[in-house]
Every structure is written in C-alpha cells, then in structure tokens.
Amino acid sequence: MDGLTRKEFLAASGVAAGALWAGNALGVAGVGGPDPAEAAAAMQAAVASGSQDQFEKARGLIQSNWYLPVEDLDPGEMRISFLGSSFTARRAQAMNSVFIEVGTGQSFVFDLGSGTISQYTAMGIPSSRMTRVFLTHLHADHMSDLVALYCFGPAHDRKTPLHIYGPSGPILRGKEYTEQGTQAFCKNLLALCRWHSDAMSFLSTGLKATDTRPPVDGYEVVPHELRYRQNPGVAYSDGDVVIRHFPAAHDRDGSISYRLEFNGMSVVFSGDTKPTDWMYENAKGVDVLIHEMALSVNAWVNHLAGYYKKTDPLMYEQAYEQMAEVQANSHTPEKAFGECMAQCKPRLGVITHCHFNQDTFIPAITTVRQSYKGPLAWAVDGTVLNLKPGEAITQRQALTSDFAWDLTTKGYKPSEVADPKYHGPYAQFSAYTMRHILPGYKP
Numbered sequence: 001m002d003g004l005t006r007k008e009f010l011a012a013s014g015v016a017a018g019a020l021w022a023g024n025a026l027g028v029a030g031v032g033g034p035d036p037a038e039a040a041a042a043m044q045a046a047v048a049s050g051s052q053d054q055f056e057k058a059r060g061l062i063q064s065n066w067y068l069p070v071e072d073l074d075p076g077e078m079r080i081s082f083l084g085s086s087f088t089a090r091r092a093q094a095m096n097s098v099f100i101e102v103g104t105g106q107s108f109v110f111d112l113g114s115g116t117i118s119q120y121t122a123m124g125i126p127s128s129r130m131t132r133v134f135l136t137h138l139h140a141d142h143m144s145d146l147v148a149l150y151c152f153g154p155a156h157d158r159k160t161p162l163h164i165y166g167p168s169g170p171i172l173r174g175k176e177y178t179e180q181g182t183q184a185f186c187k188n189l190l191a192l193c194r195w196h197s198d199a200m201s202f203l204s205t206g207l208k209a210t211d212t213r214p215p216v217d218g219y220e221v222v223p224h225e226l227r228y229r230q231n232p233g234v235a236y237s238d239g240d241v242v243i244r245h246f247p248a249a250h251d252r253d254g255s256i257s258y259r260l261e262f263n264g265m266s267v268v269f270s271g272d273t274k275p276t277d278w279m280y281e282n283a284k285g286v287d288v289l290i291h292e293m294a295l296s297v298n299a300w301v302n303h304l305a306g307y308y309k310k311t312d313p314l315m316y317e318q319a320y321e322q323m324a325e326v327q328a329n330s331h332t333p334e335k336a337f338g339e340c341m342a343q344c345k346p347r348l349g350v351i352t353h354c355h356f357n358q359d360t361f362i363p364a365i366t367t368v369r370q371s372y373k374g375p376l377a378w379a380v381d382g383t384v385l386n387l388k389p390g391e392a393i394t395q396r397q398a399l400t401s402d403f404a405w406d407l408t409t410k411g412y413k414p415s416e417v418a419d420p421k422y423h424g425p426y427a428q429f430s431a432y433t434m435r436h437i438l439p440g441y442k443p
C-alpha cells in the first residue's frame with residue numbers, strides 16, 4: 001500500500017460503487033467530473049499490483065476528479081461540500097445541507113435535513129466541527145437531523161454548546177408568531193430530547209470553568225434568532241468570516257438566505273425561496289450562488305404519480321394540482337432559476353434542493369440554458385468545491401465509504417472535562433429495574 005495513506009486507500013475502494021456521474025454536453029460541470037471508471041480501474045490495478053508507479057498514476061487520476069476527505073486547506077482557501085442536496089431523503093441524495101470550511105479553521109453547517117448526518121459521517125466530519133448550524137427556515141427537510149447532531153455530539157467530541165442560527169417567527173397582519181421562531185424551536189428541541197440528554201449524562205458532557213469562561217455543557221443550545229426582515233443583517237462575524245442573512249420568500253414569511261464572505265470571496269445559499277429582488281441585490285457578482293431549483297411540474301408528477309395517469313386520471317390530476325401549487329407557493333422553477341443566475345452572474349451557479357435523475361437532468365438544464373449561459377454545476381451529495389481568490393473554482397466528487405464510522409477528532413485533557421451528572425453504571429436505574437439486573441438486589 002506504498003504511496004497511499006490508509007484513509008486514501010479506504011476511500012478509493014469506494015470509487016466504483018459510490019460514483020454518480022453525468023456527462024457535460026450541456027455545459028454543466030458534470031456530477032463527479034470526468035469518467036470515474038478510469039480512476040477506479042487504475043486504483044484496482046494499483047491495489048492488485050502493489051506498484052508504486054501505479055499508485056501514483058491512480059492517485060493523480062483520483063485527485064483531479066475526486067475529493068478525498070483528508071485534505072487540508074490553504075490559509076486563504078474555502079471549501080464548500082454538499083452533504084444533502086434534495087428535499088426528500090433518498091439514498092443518493094439526503095435532504096438539504098451545505099458545509100463550508102475556511103483555511104483559518106472555522107466551519108459552518110447550513111441546514112441539516114434528514115439523511116445528512118450519515119453524509120457528514122461518511123465525509124469524516126466530526127461533531128466538534130459542526131458547532132454552528134445556520135437554518136434558512138424551519139421546514140423539516142432543513143432541520144430534521146438536528147436531533148441526532150444535538151443528542152450525540154456530547155458523547156462524541158463536542159463538549160461545548162451547539163449554536164443554532166435561524167429566522168425569527170413570521171409577522172403576519174400585525175402579529176408576530178414568536179412561537180414559530182428559532183428561539184422557541186431551540187427550547188422545544190431541548191424539551192423533545194430531554195430523556196436522551198439525561199440518559200446519556202452518565203458520560204461527561206461538558207467542560208469545567210477556565211479563567212476566561214464559566215463551565216459549559218454540550219447539551220446547552222445557544223439560539224441566535226435573526227430578524228428575518230433585515231436586509232441584510234449580520235448573523236455571525238469573527239474577523240475572518242462574516243455571514244449575513246437576508247429575506248427569502250417561501251410558503252409564508254420567516255425564511256432567510258445566507259451570504260458568507262471570507263478572504264475576498266463570497267457564497268450565497270438561498271435555502272428555499274421563490275425568486276425575489278432580495279436575491280438579486282445580495283447575490284450579484286458572488287463567487288458561488290447555491291440556489292434551489294424546482295423541476296417542472298410534469299417531471300415531478302410523472303415520478304410521483306405517473307403510474308396513475310392511465311389507471312386513475314383523477315388521482316393523477318390531484319397530484320398535478322398539488323405539485324403545481326407547491327411550486328407556485330414555494331420554489332424557483334427551472335426557467336426562473338436560469339433568469340436568477342443571469343441576473344446575478346456568479347462565478348459558479350449551483351443547482352441544489354433538486355432530484356438528480358438521468359431523465360430530469362437534460363430537460364432541466366435545457367430550460368436553464370435558455371436564459372443562463374454561465375458556469376453551472378448541479379450539486380449532489382458529496383459534491384465538493386474549492387475556492388481560492390483569483391483562481392478557477394474546482395469541482396470534485398467526494399470518495400467516501402458507506403461503512404465509515406463517526407469520527408471523533410478533538411481530544412480533551414481529563415482535567416478539562418466536567419464530572420458526569422450521574423456516576424456509575426446504575427445511577428439512573430430504579431430499585432424496580434435493579435432487581436431485574438442484579439438478582440437479589442436490595443436498595
């Protein structure tokens with residue numbers, strides 16, 4: 001296994017199985033870049049022969065096409081990884097999540113829908129690097145894996161509070177629905193997970209006080225509720241990175257989009273939205289504009305209920321009407337996506353929140369291309385973009401294992417770690433249960 005680290009080897013062994021690839025005849029930087037079969041074959045040959053030269057050749061092929069989750073960033077570099085790229089959880093595409101890391105060490109999670117935690121695990125991203133989560137809105141496809149992140153972080157390597165950023169509750173006809181805002185959401189998340197957090201508290205879940213701060217606990221949540229009407233407001237700022245938010249229009253008031261700036265580079269993540277002039281204003285000239293796109297109503301309905309077109313036309317029609325309504329109320333159709341990109345002129349436009357299928361790809365891109373001719377990518381889970389000022393944006397597909405473990409990468413000195421809330425293996429069992437664990441038990 002000369003010339004290849006163990007991690008690279010394990011990652012590379014998943015090349016053939018994990019690859020999703022589409023050609024780029026329509027000017028889309030393909031999903032996965034050039035043909036992965038060549039890289040996979042080269043790696044298999046290298047493994048079989050054990051030849052150093054062949055490993056180098058395979059590594060070259062893989063590194064130009066594929067991202068291995070072992071790379072460091074240059075200090076001025078930014079990496080954007082897609083850990084969920086749809087709105088239903090399916091095996092190839094989890095619900096929505098984007099992970100942005102910068103060369104100065106900070107990392108940010110944007111949205112965290114169902115299925116995305118397993119993609120973070122596959123990418124080797126530990127809880128300790130997922131301490132700040134920015135929610136665009138509180139639809140479940142953007143927040144439903146928060147339960148897993150919150151609950152298991154303290155048992156892994158996040159012994160500090162989870163910071164959750166998100167919009168304030170909607171203001172409709174003069175009334176503010178505070179119970180629908182991020183602050184209330186966080187309070188309810190804690191309540192929902194109370195059995196879990198107490199049950200796990202036989203482990204140490206926090207850190208002792210230091211000279212500069214009081215004790216902290218991984219089961220604390222710090223809500224950062226952002227006034228959704230601010231255009232823009234500042235959600236986060238640390239000297240290297242600024243994250244702004246601005247309003248989005250999706251179903252009802254109370255959704256936002258984010259814009260992250262680092263080292264002269266900028267990324268906008270739309271979350272879910274209809275096209276708005278807020279977007280045009282805030283995303284004009286950004287490096288990367290990650291924007292939701294809704295497939296045509298026909299494509300949606302044919303996948304969802306095409307079977308019923310002949311056998312039950314009424315059901316088909318109902319499905320059609322419902323999908324048409326979802327699209328009108330909530331999303332950016334293909335044509336509008338193209339127009340938005342044409343207005344904003346990003347260095348790279350990225351489609352997300354969208355099912356990628358062979359039969360949907362060409363019609364959708366053809367429609368987008370009617371108005372937008374610039375650089376375009378269609379994100380699927382594992383799409384990775386690297387950005388450096390003044391250099392071309394690279395797009396690769398991550399090579400990961402379906403059997404990866406959830407890494408812990410941050411260590412704590414025993415003297416730093418707080419005492420567990422409950423001591424010993426039996427501290428949370430009643431005498432009733434103890435009698436069933438230890439025969440003859442007497443309290």
Ligand SMILES: [Zn+2]
Nearest residue numbers: 087139141272
């Ligand atoms: Zn959504």
Ligand SMILES: [Zn+2]
Nearest residue numbers: 137139250272
């Ligand atoms: Zn939504």
